[in-house]
Amino acid sequence: MPGNGELTVKEGETITITNQSIGGGWIEARNSHGETGLVPEEYVEVSVCVSQSCNFSSSFPAAMDDDEWDDEWDDTRSSACYAEVDLEAAEEGATNRTEVQGPTRKITLNKFPGFSKSGPELYLLAKMLPKGKEKISVYMGEVGPVWLYPEVQMECLVADPKKGSKMYGLKSYIEYQVTPSTTNRPVNHRYKHFDWLYERLLEKYGSAIPIPSLPDKQVTGRFDEDFIKLRMERLQSWMSRMCRHPIVSNSEVLQLFLNHQDEKDWKLGKRKAEKDETVGVMIFSQIEAEAPELGLDEVERKCESFSRFTKAMDDKVKDLLAVGHDHWKRCTGPLPKQYQKIAKAFQNLSTVFSSSGYQGESTLTDALTATGKTYEEIATIISEQPKKDLHFLVETNLEYKGILGCFPETITVHKAAIDKLKDADKLVATNKISPHDKPVMAKRVSNMSYALQAEMNHFHSNRIHDYNRVMQFYLEEQVKLYETIAGKLRAALQQYTTL
Amino acid sequence: MPGNGELTVKEGETITITNQSIGGGWIEARNSHGETGLVPEEYVEVSVCVSQSCNFSSSFPAAMDDDEWDDEWDDTRSSACYAEVDLEAAEEGATNRTEVQGPTRKITLNKFPGFSKSGPELYLLAKMLPKGKEKISVYMGEVGPVWLYPEVQMECLVADPKKGSKMYGLKSYIEYQVTPSTTNRPVNHRYKHFDWLYERLLEKYGSAIPIPSLPDKQVTGRFDEDFIKLRMERLQSWMSRMCRHPIVSNSEVLQLFLNHQDEKDWKLGKRKAEKDETVGVMIFSQIEAEAPELGLDEVERKCESFSRFTKAMDDKVKDLLAVGHDHWKRCTGPLPKQYQKIAKAFQNLSTVFSSSGYQGESTLTDALTATGKTYEEIATIISEQPKKDLHFLVETNLEYKGILGCFPETITVHKAAIDKLKDADKLVATNKISPHDKPVMAKRVSNMSYALQAEMNHFHSNRIHDYNRVMQFYLEEQVKLYETIAGKLRAALQQYTTL
Incomplete structure (x- = not known):
């Protein structure tokens, strides 16, 4: 363009x-x-x-x-x-x-992605909308337009990574066990299967729903235990987010991924999914909003507001990640090193004191040694803490960075649709579209706006839930950290003679 | 030499x-x-x-x-x-x-100092020892030779620094109020009076007793409030240490400093003190040890042991000071800065969230704002903490660095005396000394050793007391610090919705 x-x-x-x-x-x-x-x-x-x-x-x-x-x-x-x-x-x-x-x-x-090859015109001006089985309903909830949520939210567990091989052992890979709460029956998937799922979801829903990227496609040391653990954790978060989404969780392709019976079932399902034509902007053709058509002004206002919000949040999430990154470095580098030096200084003093030959030295030297040991422990505790709490704060923000990175595309499609509708009179005048195309376009732009609003409300409700949870977890762990340190220092203190 | x-x-x-x-x-x-x-x-x-x-x-x-x-x-x-x-x-x-x-x-x-102009020969070979009124007794205590301690330990308070002036206001100075516990009557002294006292004590006792230097002779900004406070605190520590020493506290010159009645009394006393001839190595002539004469081997062994100990402690005290210095910098620089950044990141996130327009946002945004404020407070607490606890740990170690810096001189005098005694036979053979000088020298070297041992035992007992006290104080404050932080974080945590 x-x-x-x-x-x-x-x-x-x-x-x-x-x-x-x-x-x-x-x-x-x-x-x-x-x-x-x-x-x-x-x-x-x-x-x-x-x-x-x-x-x-x-x-x-x-x-x-x-x-x-x-x-x-x-x-x-x-x-x-x-x-x-x-x-x-x-x-x-x-x-x-x-x-x-x-x-x-x-x-x-x-x-x-297919949805971007064409603008929203494909949907706005389509003469015949595909008669898909899947209808995507938008209701008016307390907070405004909302998706239709299932009564029971699906969850799924990604666990038990196992090394597999093929080609007589020449090629090896990691296979994860994925167990949906609906069937409780595990299926095995390799990373590339997740990636296939991601591509399908992006293609199908990406115009309306942010489909965050999968974790770290390229990393060395793929068979390293820590890496496998981290990748599994991130695949788990990604799958949970997909399962928590009322539209995505209900999609044929996710159901196939989680519930296929056997290899044949899986292969057939894959072929079918890849032939799905209701992808890109055509996803909006499935939206059914049980609410009056929205005026262009309101559609535009909402779009602007979401655009501003997601951009602003993206900035602040990135700031928080930078701060978290710095803090991680400090907590695993200079800070424990400092405490180790303090530990060493007290221990050395204790060693010198115990060489004094003076009577009644041992209470102080024992106490100083204990203090040194305590500071060594504090150094270890501090350096291991980020893995216990900051990690989750960072991971949540990385997830949100991924989600927020999808919004510009969604909003671009939306703005293009708004611009098209604004141009409608001109297009009619120049015979580019017929006069009765305009109300159809207006109806469809309204539909797109309902979808965007429902998705934003879904995003907000998830965001509040996620940040509330991760902040609580982080602060709980931080409280424990400082209480542990205080407790250890108190124990060291009690070794000294009361004056 | x-x-x-x-x-x-x-x-x-x-x-x-x-x-x-x-x-x-x-x-x-x-x-x-x-x-x-x-x-x-x-x-x-x-x-x-x-x-x-x-x-x-x-x-x-x-x-x-x-x-x-x-x-x-x-x-x-x-x-x-x-x-x-x-x-x-x-x-x-x-x-x-x-x-x-x-x-x-x-x-x-x-x-x-006068005591160094000559070696210990001045005392070892003196025909006539001065008949001073002050006798310095060494007793055998539980820990070995000890000074005779007064029943009530004198203390003194250095307080109330006031700016004074002379020469029609052309010259100004700070005057401190010094109040000994014995009379409870305050006298005023300027820094230069303390320095005069220091010079007298060093001259008189320096061969036998470490007389640490006064705090910071040269510093800019002498009338700065923080400087006056720190100097007063250090003068207080120095005076307390002098008052706590059984020999120094009992000296005429310290009594003059603390108890003179008026300006005339003070000036007369000063003139007299400056004419004192029992200075330098002659201080040992006042030592009276109620114990059998020590053999050269034991004298030498003790001396070596004290030399090793004070050297080793000096090293470790300097290490601790370096670590304390680093820790101070970290706690007042990068660490609070880090916490301020964390605070800012949470507050910014809160600001963005509150712009969402989504209902039910306020619990999370209020909690995030409170968390941000908490981290700001933590930043302040951390940066102000060193003044509250590390300061005293550093000050105590600076004091000990000062005291330990005096030992090499004391030990050099002692070793020179030992060497002289070892050379006694040769000196007799070459008619440098008379045969009956040797047992006198041996007796006097033994006397010097009793003094050194008594002083070392005084040093050890003070050291154990001082480090026990300062470590307890430091750890108590550190416990309070971590408990305060934990408490503040717990309060922030309670702002979040319980899930």
């Missing part, structure tokens, strides 16, 4: 990021023709190849029409290519969380 | 430190003739002049024989000359404790 600052890019094209701090889900990039412009962040996949022979984009099939997926994709790519990570000059000894950032790097466009 | 690595220096001579990390109270320096050698740390006074015209050494009268002291010494020197301080590259925003250190600097020899 040239003229509005956006860069025209083709699927699979390699572009260079020139400014990653545009914000709002946009980055500035230069394509192979030397043209510079904005590209939605969600479209690009950062990659840096360590060997010349690594053809990254070709290892990402744009369409999956065969079950014989390239195993490189899941199993060995990570050893050939690395995501470029920008380690901040780490404070000495600190354990770092790594995050992709940096001013300029090569990126490969690896997905270009 | 050339030949033993020591540098020959004259009183008032300016030398250059070439290595300050020799340890044991020694520094390596080069004199004006280009000769390099060891000099006792206690002999030198570091100074750096900021103007060419500042003649530092001349402003330090070597002997005080007039009451009309140069007021520059107390009142304006600090604005002309500065002690060179080596500020470590301070972490941003940190409040620094400054300490004099650095590899090479100009120093001025400003005092050269």
